[in-house]
Amino acid sequence: MAHVFVYGTLLEPTMMQAVVGRLVASQPATLLKYVRSQLTGCYYPGMVPSDYHQVTGAVYCDLTDAELARLDYFEGPEYLRATVQPVLGESNQVVSAEAYLLQPSEQSRMLHLDWDVQHFRQSNLQEFLEVARATMRRYESGDAASVPPHGDSTP
Template structure:
C-alpha cells in the first residue's frame, strides 16, 4: 500500500479510467489478482476551495486553476504508490503540474426533510481537512473555457469514448513500459505472467 494521497476532479474520478491509467486494466477491481492492489485504495468525496474547474478547449477533460469564490468537488484517494503517481504524471502530461492542496472531506449529514418524516436524500457537509496532491492547469487561463466542467455530463456523454482502447492512454502506457524492473508488475499490470507468479 502506498502513502500518496491525491485529489481527482475530472476524468480520473471514474475508477475505470483511474484503473486504466495506474494498472493498465480498467476493471482491476474485478480481476482476482489485481483486485488486491485496487483494494488498497480508499475513496472519499471531497471539496477544494478557491479553485475553479473549467472545460479545456476542444477536449473532454477539465483543468483547474485558482479562482476566488469557486470550489471544486472531487474524489480524495489514498493508498497510491510512487509508481501510480508516475503513471498519472505521464497521463496528465505537460499541461498540468502537481500541486499540494488542502481539501475538505465531505461527510453525510442528517437526511434532508427528516424533521417532516420525508428524509430521502442526504446533505453533505464538510468535515476534516486533509492534504493531497492534485493536477493544476499549467497555462493560467490559456486553453480553458469560461464554462465549468461537469462530471455527470462527462459520464453521460463521453465516458464510453474513454473505456477500452483509447489514444488518451498512450503516454501512461509508455510510462508503464519505462518502469519495467521498477514496477512490481513489470509495467504490465497483473496481466503479465511475471506478476501472477
C-alpha cells in the same frame, strides 16, 4: 503514500484504474478557492486557484510513488502537480493531497464553464478510457518520453 484530489475524468473509478493499474479507495471532497473549467477542444477540465469558487471532486487515498509517476505521465505537460488542502465530505476533515493544476501557459484554453462529470460519463467515457489505456501502454512499454495524447481528445 500520498492522497490525490481529482476533479475531472479521474472521478470515474474505471479511469483511475486504467491509469494506476488498480481500484483505489476514494472519498468525496471539496477544494475551496479553486475553479474547474472546461477546456477548448478537450473532454477533460482544468483547475486553477480562484478566491471565489470551490471544486467538488474526490480524494483517492494511499497512492504509491510509482502510481504518482503514472499519474504524472497521464496528466502530461499541461498540468503541474501541487499540494492542496481539500475537505473530505464525510468527516469535514482537511487533508493534504496532490492535485493536477492547469499550467499558467494553458489557462487561456479555459472556457469558464464548469465541466460536467455526468455528461463525460454518458458521452465520452468509453472513448477516453481507450485513450487512457493506450497512453498507459506506452508508459509501460518504456516509451514514457512520448507526450500523452490529450490534445487529440476533442469533444
